Amino acid sequence: MTGNKAGTMAHNNRSMSIYRALWRWHFYAGLFCIPFVLTLSISGAIYLFKPQLDALANRPYQNLAVSGERSRADAQIGAALAAFPGSGFTSYQLPETDDQAVVITVLDQGRQRLVYVHPYSLKVLHSVVAEKQFIRQVRTFHGELLVGAVGSVLVELAGCWAIVLVLTGLYLWWPRNGRGLAGVLYPRLGRGGRQFWRDLHAVTGIWLAMFVLLLLMTALPWTLVWGTAFKELRQWGDRPVQQDWTLSRAQKHHHDGAMPSGRADISEALLARAISLQFAAPVLLSPDRQNPALWKVQSQSQNRPLRADAWLDGQSGDVVRVQSFAARPWVDRVIGIGVAAHEGQLFGWLNQLLGALTALGLIFLTVSGVVLWWKRKPSFGLGAPAALPEVPSKSIFFTIIVILALLLPMLAISLLLLWLLENLLLRHLPGARLWLGLVDPGVIQKSVNTG
Structure with a gap:
């Protein structure tokens, strides 16, 4: 009986130690992500309504008087x-x-x-x-914070840590000790203080978790580091791969066909045939770069499964070749569907509504997280959850870190930088370690009492 009690106590201590360790990860990831989640949620919510905003901007040039x-x-x-x-x-x-x-x-x-x-x-x-x-x-700000490659890297880094934030949040939310649904699937609004905000934060987070993870995962192909590495892996085949998405403003210019052409001789037959294809709008007609005798018809619909390309003879307008979305490599189709969903264009207004609600939910999670932090923040220090003396299973954490690092290179780089920062700099700055919560809070209190 004594052995069973000891085993149960050891198990509970280990579980609590893991819980506290992941809470600390959740805390630090949240503090880093706060400004990015707010700005990206607002800019992303605006971009969801690009078709409506485009229509509003173009309204003065519609319904013209013609004769x-x-x-x-x-x-x-x-x-x-x-x-x-x-x-x-x-x-x-x-x-x-x-x-x-x-x-x-x-x-x-x-x-x-x-x-x-x-x-x-x-x-x-x-x-x-x-x-x-x-x-x-808005799109450039959402992807690069208007500061080019540096902003793109920061956004990607925030996205990686946001994935950590969601995964650790799910672990912290998971009901324990036979708890009911209150505070798990719906908030206990009758409770006041920190418990009220904790319930709102946790319940909102669980309902949004799947949508947030989908947004984060579908954003990866656009990112500078992950996206570039993924593209390089695809180039290992027999021929170069032409992706249907771009990684930066420079690539966007190239992808949009920004090379000027001396050809502007669109025949009536060519124009009529291009229109007759009835591709999803907007549709661009431009000279083909590789073959001067051809013109390319390209759908730029944000609902990417509706996109298609065609190559027409410049004189007769005859169709030489057509490439539909279904004919693209399966990787491009999967990512194209994800991109369309990310931009709110895959299944109409409902997609926009879900995207907007997710963005609003993320803003609320950020605000409620700040409130929770402020309510528990001590007068001294950052207020990170205290680490328990017992160290949780290192093999579990090492495995998790390795898996995440392999999938998210920016996360691996940031973890390495954090390790170097702590071991090369912070170890010589005890005051900074106290403030950041990297040592036992008892040491902090003792330092305050004796300081």
Whole structure:
């Protein structure tokens, strides 16, 4: 009987030690992720409604007054080029109606510029540098925080630690000791103080966990380090792989066809055939880079499973080749579906609603987490959960860390940097170790009492 009690006590101590260790991971990961979760949730929620925002921005150039004969496509392109001397033609967006402005992309002084041309009068109604569009700036901020590669790395690092945050949160949430559903699947609103905020935080987190993990995982192909490594692995085949997603603004320019062309001779047969394909809008018509005799028709729909490409003969308009989404490699199809879901475009308004609710939930989790931290934060120190004297099974933690590090290289790099920071710098700064909670809180209290 005594042996059973001792075994049970040892098991409970080990479980509590693991729980406390993961709580500390959850705490530190949360503190690092707070500013990123807030900014990325807000910018991501805005970008979910890109179609509606695009429609609002283009409204002044819809339902135009038209009369007479519609001008030819090459004349419309000529008007756009004449408005910006020295520019080069890159693409022609197929109009969806006869009374809307034609959008022609030109390369003007090294920048992509969208030129809105009246299809009948050839008057230039509006022009904007592509990267200056509000929704593009939101996208750039969401991916790079407007500071280029450094911002991209920070966003990727925050995403990796957010995965750790969710996984440790799930472990902390897991019901123990026969607890009921209260405080697990629904909050106990009658309780006040820290318990009230703890329930709201935990319950919101469990309902959002799956959606947050999906968002984080579907964002990885866009990231600089993980995405580049993944692309390099794909290049080990017999031929280079042309991905349907990009990793940076520089790649986005290249992917969008920003190379200017001296060709702007869109024949009526070519235009009619491109329109007859009825690809999902918006659809771009541009000269093919590899074959001067061909033109490429490319759907840029955010619902990527609807995308398709076609190559047409520049003179006759005959279809030479068509590539549908279903014909792409399975990896591209899986990631394309994930990207469409991430952007809120895979299954219409419901996808947007789920994305918006997830973003709002993440903002609430951040706020409630800060409240919980503030309520338990001591007058001295950061307030990290105290580590128990008993060290949990090192093999379990080592295995978990190795698996996560292999899957998330930025997490591995950050763990290595943290280890170097603690062993090379913080070990010589006892005050900093006390404040960060890297030593026993009793030492902290003793230091305060004697200091």
